[in-house]
Amino acid sequence: MAIVFWGLAYARYYQKSVAITPARMAETVSIDLNNKQSLFGQLIGDEDLIKRIFSNDLSASDVSRLSNQPYGIYAYRNDTIVFWNSNKVLVDCITPPSSEKGGIYRNERGTFFKQCLTPKFLNEGEQLAILYPIVTHYPFENNYLHSSFDAADYIPVNTNIATRKSDNAFAVTDNDGKGLFYLNFSNTTLPVWEPGNTMKFIVILAILFSVFWIQLLAARLSSKRSFWEGFLLLCGVVIGVEVSVYYFGLPFNLSHIKLFNPQLYASSLILRSLGHLLMNALLFLWVVAFIVRHARIDILKDVKLNTLTKWVMAVVTAGLMILYCFAFINIISTLVTDSKISFDVSHFYTISTYTIVGLFIVSIITTGSFIVVYILSTQLRILINQKWLRYLLIVVMGLALFFISDAAADEQIAYLMLLWLLLMIILLDVNKLSLDADLFAPQMIFWAAFVIAFCTAVLQYFNYVKEQDARIRFAEKIAQQRDDITEYTFKKIGEDIQNDPVVRAFFKSPGRTKRNELDERFDALYLGGHFNKYSSKVLLYNAGGWALYNDDTLSYNALVSRVRESNFTFTQHLYYRKNATDAHYYIAYIPIEVGDSAHRRVIGHAFVDLAVKESTGESVYPELLQPGSVRGERNAEGYSYGVYVNNKLITQTSDYNFPIYLRDTLTEDSRFVEYAGSSELKLKTEDEKTVIVMRDHRLWLESITLFSYLFGIQMIVFLVSLFYTLYQQYFARKSAGEKIISFTLRRRIHISFLGIVFVSFIIIGVITILFFTYQYKQNSKRKQQLVMQLVERATLQHLQENNAMADNKSFNKEVADTRFRYFITGLANAQKIDINLYYASGVLNVTSQEGIYDRSLFARIINPTAYHALVTLGNQFLIQDEYIGQLSYISSYKPLRNKEGMTLGYLNIPFFSSEKELNYQISGIVVGLINLYAFVFLLSGVLTVFITRWITKSLSVVIKSFSRFSLSKNEPVDWPYDDEIGLLVSEYNRMVKKAEENAKLLAQSEREGAWREMAQQVAHEIKNPLTPMKLNIQYLQQALKNNYPNVEELAKKVSESLIEQIENLSYIASEFSNFAKMPEARPEKFDLNDLLQKTVDLYRNQSEVTVTFNKYDKPLMVYTDKSQLLRVCNNLLENAVQAIPEEREGAVVVSITTEGSDALIAFKDNGKGIEEDAMSRIFQPYFTTKSSGTGLGLAMTKKIIEFWKGTIRFETMPGKGTTFYITVPVANGDEL
Incomplete structure (x- = not known):
């Protein structure tokens, strides 16, 4: 099987390696495009469906079918769009290419193959635009937005797509082999092979079967020949694996696999990645497990040593044990502190694959370390019989090594390790806690919990150290009040202000009324959303530096001086004031220019001063509009901070009650203070600033959650080991009918308990999450309805006040006005939501989140499924799930109607943070369930011991009676309960009574038979010598009667013969006597x-x-x-x-x-x-x-x-x- 799976793995590796060659990638794009065209060919064959598109007579299933097509369909009648199946991109048949032949079409959202068709069965003026996605492109990438080829995500996004053939270009062809366009690949960005889930599964199976085969061979060598032969074979394989991986990168090019990426984790030349650490941990566990299973642990028991040698060896053994534990802790320390892996498992949705891998590694290392300590403690027990001398030696050696070496850099964790090691040595001396080959025996569950509890404490400690370092860095950044998100976002805002025609018009003809309108425009279009966290002030000056209706007396020169004293940012018009003590950390200078590029002149100066508000909440700016490289305060979830200047609070986040003035003066640079349920960091900077960062510190909950995860992973490791052992025993069995495993009553009760706990955890967890998700969506729906009602009332009131509800003409005129845009933006900012308003035709009119549409994340049209539900089905209120990239969110729709029932437009409120909030709440449920069931699992393990003892104790009464059962005399069992055991006892008592009766009859029969047999045998044995005795006596009588001459000699012979026969009879009698009784x-x-x-x-x-x-x-x-x-x-x-x-x-x-x-x-x-x-x-x-x-x-x-x-x-x-x-x-x- 190992050879088969390795063959499959290398075959798939070859297949994937070929697939990422330029020629094969071009072929992949061709196949994908041809498949999509074939699907459309099937769709266009359904003439009735196409006609219903133009007649607006589509059913819900029709719309669903069209929306699920992997290409865009846009139906036009006289150049007016009447149907679309996607609102990601909007195209028409006016912009080239507009032929049926088709061609490449590019826009901000990506590259497409576009065709315009006019089927013969359509009416005049009706036309279809079909858009086949080739490359989906986003202006930036983050957790939700990823640019990629539609055919395969491994094709480089920066591949040049050309309409003309050039050198080294690869054609994308149609079904006839004719080139449609060409791909030019860059040699520097060609993809590298990365294994998929299928490949990983195949390789894991190949490794497992290889390990099984080698283990079986080594085990047979150890049992049939000698342990050392099997051990050397295993060591040879381990060394071969290490050499293959470290020097040749086998079995594949591991450097391209994320698990082996040193950027994720690296601590040394040996532990150069998380994958190398995982491999070494597994190999180490394999070796020590083999030693324990196939070698004598008490190797020193048969060795005769003098007292001095014993003490020297005991000191060395204790030293090795302690140094090994230091090394074990240092590995965990580097895994936590030297990696980008988060081990904060208190939030389920933040747990990544690498978190699970890291915890699995910790579990493997911990198990292996426990075995090593067990082996060394066994040798120490042989060398030193006295318990207290062993304990004293461990303490003395531990303290000595700690003080004379740097094996453990952290004092607290070193003392904890020494205490744990000492307690473990003490517990190993308890007979009831002796190790068992049964991994699920009660004592083994205890040892698993004991070791994991220590491991949890170590992980939690280093987590805390890592978090403190991160909090200090966060506080240092907050002290600067520099915000990457602000700087990134203002880049486009500065450009938009500079090119805004309304702004230019104001500087050409300034006035008080225009200035008020311009301030509204700034607030509505530019300084909302993320910038609500700032108190913004716009200061305008003409070309000569004179103020234009500013509310502030600051002069132009004063502001220019501020700009010159500030630091540049990566945004052209924004400057950062590093040493500001008044919360005014950013200032923007935007020159307003007119004219062409050769003759540009400045007509005014715009300054934007941004001061952090005293209390700011979370930004409502959507996370998907921020590049993945931008990291702001939002990544420090759970932190609340306050910034003080000269001990006075100038800004803070969240609702935490920071004092207005600091009473105590901070003497050191930073200080951590722990409170019940929270942790506080105070950091002082050189410019008289003090930053206080608070974090909820739920130590016990975090520790219990971490313990639960580790315990769960350890149980999975135990299960895998059990199944692996059973699988190995299946092949090692001597006969086909031999049992692999037998379950005792205790074992069956134990497994039943644990099985019930596990199954109930799965069932209750799934049902709870499903029910909670349903409830959350229902609550969200009610919340959305309330918000929508509020927005609808406010919008209708505004429109009615401006007489815009009479008909479509008046409505369209009003909503197109800039003041209405200010109104919608202000309403969205006030409610901290996003609002979109669509015309009755489905085209977007106004939005509070222009960034989404400016960056072409959506086309300016309504979602087609929602539009059909509102227009065709006549829904009065609609809530549905929608997607942007990989971000799922809830979106609600409401038609705006006048008194006559005429639909004038559609309100839309997208709730972008819905998925995040749902994940956060589900995280709390899952963590709570995991903690609860980890406790229940442990409790059930303990209860199982007592329950099985109680049940088996009842059975032991019956078993004891069975063991004393004899045919001579038995006593009935007294059982006071009327249960299943009572039935067994009554049946036993009935059997005993019957057996006694039969025993008496049998004994009597046996005695009679024995006596008869004995009598026959005795008679036979006695009869044999009596016959010659009788003959001799008769012969003697005849000799005496006839006076034979040798009568005396004859009498002597007869006497001797009789004596001999009598002695023989005496011997026979003695033999029967000896056999009849036991001396x-x-x-x-x-x-x-x-x-x-x-x-x-x-x-x-x-x-x-x-x-x-x-x-x-x-x-x-x-x-x-x-x-x-x-x-x-x-x-x-x-x-x-x-x-x-x-x-x-x-x-x-x-x-x-x-x-x-x-x-x-x-x-x-x-x-x-x-x-x-x-x-x-x-x-x-x-x-x-x-x-x-x-x-x-x-x-x-x-x-x-x-x-x-x-x-x-x-x-x-x-x-x-x-x-x-x-x-x-x-x-x-x-x-x-």
Whole structure:
């Protein structure tokens, strides 16, 4: 599988590499354009639909279908637009190209391929303009606006599009291969390959399968051969990966991947990017996990060391442990402070992919570090037995290393680390908290929470340090009161004022009335929106420097002096007053000129003085009108600040209650003061300014949220590890039917609890977010309705006062007046909203946000879907979702009608910050749910332990009774509850009663059968010697009766024979007696070597058999009855000797080894072996393969061995010999 996925990855890499060549990119544009033309070809074939466009008889589905087309459709009748499917761009068939053949059309919004068509089925004067987007271009880029080719976003935007062919140009062709236009690519801006989501998924799978294969191979080497072979293989792979990545950039050109971009994160030559840190963390965890799983952790346990060596090694081990922890913390420190990654997870919508990657890296490093500390602490425990000496050594070494080295640059975090390490060493000594291979065991959940709690504290600390540095920089910038957004925005305003014909007309013919109107014009057109944060003052002077109806007495020369003393900005007409102490930080000088470029002359001077208001709120200027490179105060969310000059407040933001005067004098440059729920920074500058920056400081909430994220990621890591282990076990299993995993009752309860928590989190989270989103939209709709009603009333009142509601003519005349524009702009500024007013035809008349239309983000026409709903469907109020680039917002519409019901125009209020506010509130919900369920997850883990113990404790009563079950006597279980266990108990009690009855019958039957069998066997054994005894006595009687001459000699022989037979009967009786009863055990501790040596010595003198004894290399003590074990050994040795045929040179080998915690004794002979039909009966009483004997020897041997918790087995080969094995537990030193 690894080879397959790597093959797919490299095939896709090759495919994408070819796709970014100039020829293939031109081909991609051709295909995209041809596809769009084919779609239009299908659409134009629907004549009824096209006719309905011109007859204004479209249904809602028609409008939706037309609006979803990937090209623009504009319908004209006699050069008047009657339909459009997009308000992004507006084109006509008057501006070239205007032919059916089509050609390139350019405007501020991008480059298009334009065609003008007059289908035959249309009426005279009806015409269609079709606009196929080639490149979408914005005047600037930010989070919402991105310029790109429509065919593919990887094609460079600055590619030149030409209508004529030139050298190195690539043609974009139609379906017939005819060139439509040409692309000229710049070699310096050719795209580089970046992996997409599919490619990333394939590579991840390839890596996982590769790791699995290598892990499986290394694990088998470790288990089958030696640990070091598997470990060296793993290390070789790790080194190979490192070399490939660092020196060759494999598997792909990693420098082009954002994850490996050093601008995101870099701290050293090794950790040169976030991707390198992630790779090293994973490889490190792989190695240490392999060591723990396949190597002996207590490697020093079997090494004999003197006291001095132990202490030296203990000091080194403790030092390594502490230095490693310092390094671990330093990596986290650099990850937070040396990167552009935000680890502030208290706002869900601010979390980026790199935040999750960073937290994942922290989780991996933390897990690996915990394993390393565990390994080192194990060695330290072996070297120093006394707990308190170990703890003292950790403290002393930690303090010593902290004071004599710079391993930890921060004192507070070093003490925290030392405390955490000491507590961890103490907890590792608790038996109930010992590590388990089960990652979801209660103690492992505890360790995960313990380690993550420390990691949270470290991350939170460095987050706080990073935030303090950022706040100081923010305060320094605020002290200057320089605003990038102000400077950027004023660039176009200055140019517009300079070229404004009304302004020029005033300077040509000044007057008080004109001056009042001009002031209104400045407020309405130029100094609203973002500039509401300033108290603006416009000062006008004629060419000679004389004031023109100014409200201020400042002279022209005084203002010129201010300008000269100020600093230039990147805006031509705006100047920054760095050392201003009166909040007047910006001043603009705009010369008003007339004439052509060769003969221009100044007719007046305009100055705009901008002073920051004492209290300013958030700017209503849309975020999408600001380039991504511009960063203003808006990026410092959560900050409130006040600026003081000579200890007096001159400006502030938000509603925070800053004091008017500062009472205490700041002696140092900056100072942080912590309050309950907030943090304050006071910064003093050289020009008698003091800046106070406040921030809500919800330490506990932020810490809990961070802990929740880390804990969640750690659980995901555990789950992945579990599935990976199961997958590995599946391939490592010995047979197809072998179980991979078995779940105990406790495990099933545990998994059920955690599963319920996880599933409920997903379900409740999704339902809550969906419900809240619905509620938010409903509330927004009601809010929009109220705002719209207010704006509608104010607008209608203004129009009625000016008699503009009679008909379209009077309405159009009034709304085209400049004073109406001032009114709309003033109303928008007062309500802090944006207002658009459209004519009844759908063409924009006036807007409070000219910047959107001046920058061609929209054409000056209404949204087509809204227009259809208002005109055709007759909606009285409409709210719908709309988009500018990637910004989603809510937009409301309301028709303006006179008393006769005639529609005169349409009001539109776009709510640009709606998505941002929704995301912010959803963020709060998600963070709250994550915190809640992290707590519930931990609580469920703890409760599961007690619940499972409670349930299994109930079951243990039944289990204990089961374990004591016997056929002789049992007691019923008393269970007071009527539940499922009660059913089990009642069934058990019924079974016990029945079993006792059956046991009595069985015992009686067995006793009778045993006595019958015993009687038969005894009779048989006694009958055998009685027959020759009877014959001998009869023979003796006959000899006495007949007076045989050798009667005395015969009597002597008969007597001896009788005595021999009587002794045989006595032996038989003793054997049956010994088998029938088990002698009282007299256990003692003795050495097996000595016992077997004495047993073997009895047989060494037999010349026909050679007996060899292989002793154990050291004393092997057992605790049994010595005499019984001696009988067992004698019996087995005698059987081995007797099993050897007389014609064969006998050899018996007795040996002692160990098998686990047991002693293993083997009796091996080269006799005739045991026949197959006798193997199953070899240990049965009375069974024997010899011509003599009782058949009770092996049965008695088995009975004795099993009584002492041992085992007996044999291996035999017929005709070659037999080996009997017995095991006896080795004494553990606790026997009395």
